[in-house]
Amino acid sequence: MNARKPSWLKIKLKDASKLIEVKKMLDRLSLHTVCEEANCPNVIECFGRKTATFMILGRICTRNCTFCNVGKGEVEEVDFEEPYRVASAVQELNLKHVVITSVTRDDLSDGGADHFVRVIEKIRELENKVTIEVLIPDFQGDGDALLKVIKGRPDILNHNIETVPRLYSSVRPQANYLRSLKLLENAKQIDDAIYTKSGIMLGLGEKEEEVVNVMKDLRNIGCDVLTIGQYLAPSKNHHPVIEYIEPVIFEKYKEIGYELGFKYVASGPLVRSSYHADEFFT
Numbered sequence: 020m021n022a023r024k025p026s027w028l029k030i031k032l033k034d035a036s037k038l039i040e041v042k043k044m045l046d047r048l049s050l051h052t053v054c055e056e057a058n059c060p061n062v063i064e065c066f067g068r069k070t071a072t073f074m075i076l077g078r079i080c081t082r083n084c085t086f087c088n089v090g091k092g093e094v095e096e097v098d099f100e101e102p103y104r105v106a107s108a109v110q111e112l113n114l115k116h117v118v119i120t121s122v123t124r125d126d127l128s129d130g131g132a133d134h135f136v137r138v139i140e141k142i143r144e145l146e147n148k149v150t151i152e153v154l155i156p157d158f159q160g161d162g163d164a165l166l167k168v169i170k171g172r173p174d175i176l177n178h179n180i181e182t183v184p185r186l187y188s189s190v191r192p193q194a195n196y197l198r199s200l201k202l203l204e205n206a207k208q209i210d211d212a213i214y215t216k217s218g219i220m221l222g223l224g225e226k227e228e229e230v231v232n233v234m235k236d237l238r239n240i241g242c243d244v245l246t247i248g249q250y251l252a253p254s255k256n257h258h259p260v261i262e263y264i265e266p267v268i269f270e271k272y273k274e275i276g277y278e279l280g281f282k283y284v285a286s287g288p289l290v291r292s293s294y295h296a297d298e299f300f301t
């Protein structure tokens with residue numbers, strides 16, 4: 020469908036000077052961010068707030084989600100210098116909260132879990148006051164991989180459920196709804212001191228009842244934090260936007276989220292998984 024973007028999705032241009040400064044630093048440190056790879060509409064604001072979501076393990080994913088702008092094809096070698104460079108960027112940006120994510124590396128025996136731990140440890144070595152959020156893939160349900168990451172002691176373990184189960188086959192065909200729920204449930208059972216977080220996109224054809232059921236499923240497995248945002252198609256070759264959800268509906272989901280017991284709910288058209296992620300701790 021991809022109808023015309025409604026007014027509430029139009030972003031007022033902000034001062035881009037910080038954006039340029041942060042981009043220069045990222046280039047100098049040869050670092051990737053999901054902010055740039057996913058063409059996130061909030062990049063000027065977030066870089067302006069000196070926050071960024073670092074994407075480790077290369078820019079090429081082994082999966083093919085139809086909503087995602089990340090590259091597909093020949094995956095890159097694991098870069099063992101990357102943990103130090105990410106930690107240096109955290110220090111240079113004087114970040115209070117850092118989000119580390121990755122493409123899905125089904126080609127690696129542990130899905131890249133070891134590398135997540137190397138990055139967490141290096142950040143803690145250089146900057147131990149920062150809170151660390153890891154936004155992980157599903158590691159194909161590999162419990163040992165999840166355990167490795169949890170032993171790395173991130174402050175928040177995030178795994179996006181992305182959409183409602185009925186739409187998985189058309190939106191994220193290599194993923195599995197129950198497997199993703201199980202991953203978040205296991206994380207909480209292994210160490211309930213770690214906050215768990217998940218996120219969904221709206222506008223892919225889901226019904227309100229289905230969204231509320233996903234929120235209930237997440238609460239039933241002890242998920243603490245939820246983000247809900249509007250899906251925006253990166254191009255005409257990606258999954259079309261079926262509907263632009265009104266801001267008042269996002270407000271309604273936010274209320275429902277708190278009624279269900281989430282500790283923190285960020286819900287709005289421009290909300291993304293890491294958007295204002297630091298606010299949970301302030």
Ligand code: SF4
Pocket residue numbers: 080081082083084087088089121122123156191
């Ligand atoms: S697994 Fe993640 S990075 Fe890979 S295509 Fe899907 S959403 Fe994009």
